[in-house]
Amino acid sequence: MQYRILGKTGFKISEISLGTWQVGGKWGDDFSHKNADEILNKAIDEGINFIDTADVYSDGESEKAVGRIVKSRSEKIYVATKCGRKLNPHVSESYTVKALRNFVEDSLKNMGLETLDLVQLHCPPTDVFYRPEIFELFDRLKDEGKIQHLGASIEKVEEGLKAMQYSNVCSLQLIYNAFRQRPNELLFEQAKKNNIGIIARVPLASGLLTGKFSSSSSFGKNDHRNFNRNGEAFDKGETFSGVDYEKGLAAVEELKKLFPDTSLPLIALKWILKSDEISCVIPGASNINQLSQNMEASSATELTANEIASINKIYDNYIKPNVHQVW
Template structure:
């Protein structure tokens, strides 16, 4: 497992981390604590030392599972969580220093930690990025020893660039994959100049880039890939990266033709992300130990060739760009 520096945090982290939205169960299915612990244990065996979670994942169960796991660990594991999505309705006015402080303190209890390595605002409404008092709240939490660093998880590049105006923002978590390339236009270079770490989420476009789906694939009622394709519950860019499902399948077929079947497409998709040096870490999720192990293996793949990189870009430009590029 290769490592990279997470921006101004200075943390030396595995370039592939573990995202825990679906930890311990598939999206929409019952949570399984035994499965969660197996995935977490296997992550350390595969030299992963960066775990990303959020207070709302599985109603706090994800954080609790990680807290149980951390009790057994002797090696340094970096933990990032997120706060803000508990606010209901999820509006700008709900973001207050008191509420956010409370959420951080609750996360610390669930994680059995005294200090969080990284806390991230969890895709807040756009108005929040124009409220200095919200960002100053985390300076006080840092002074109190409750957090080490602040980051943001964003929907749009414009939100990310606004966040960079706050000097205490150390990381940006953003959607970036072979179906979502706009961050390459200018944001990655801007973040690098500010020494802000980039954490890549939704790297497989909600599994679309695994190459395992077809037009007959079905998703459970509680799975966002079933109910949120048009943004009915939250930003549609979170589901298949905003790409219409059938169009995505057609593009995946083109990618399979480009690469053949020697290496799983999911690993190629992760390796493509790692080809960009501005990326600090990519955090694919896993609902099984095997998925986690396959994801970790992408770190050891050889670099993609220039021809392959151009081929991927061509598929994006020809099929995907017009659907998503300017939306996020």
């Protein structure tokens, strides 16, 4: 496992880390603590030392599983969680200092921890990034010892550029993959300038970049890949990175032609890790096999300049016109 620094936090974290949206089962299924424990322990055994969760993942069950395992291990494991998505309606006006404080304290209870290494605002409405009182709260929580650092999980480049203007923001979590390339422009440039850690989520475009799907693939009724393709429940960009499913499949077929003998998930992860602005990538895993496959990317051979250029050309031809300027 290779390690990188998470911006101003100074944390030395595994470049392949673990996102826990589906760690207790596939999206929308009942949470299995046995499955979660197996995946989390295996991840730590193999050198992963950064785990990302959120209070809304399986209504707190993910946080409970992460906290339980972290407390049972002797290794230093950095825990990142997120808050804000429980607000209903999920609008700027719902974001209050009191509500966010309560969420942080609930996360501490869920995980049984005295302090949280990193708390991230969980994709709040854009207007929240223009409210200094929200960001000031986390300075107080840090002074109280309840958190160590603040980050923001974002949907749009604009939100990231605004968030890093607050001196206490240390990291940005965002969608970045071969089908979502816009961050690797002004946002990455400014993040590097301001020493902001970048956590890449949805690295496989909700599984699209695994190459395992077809036009006839079906998803469970509680799976966001079934019910959120047009943003019915939350930002459309979280599902298949906002890419039209059929166009995405066509682009994937081109990737298969480029890499006929190589696992596409490995290629997708190596494409992300080529950017030194990236602190870590957080693919999820609903079983041990997925976890092991993801981790292979840290030691795999680097992509060549020609391979990267060919991947980018597929993006330009199939994806960019409909996605690039949206987020």
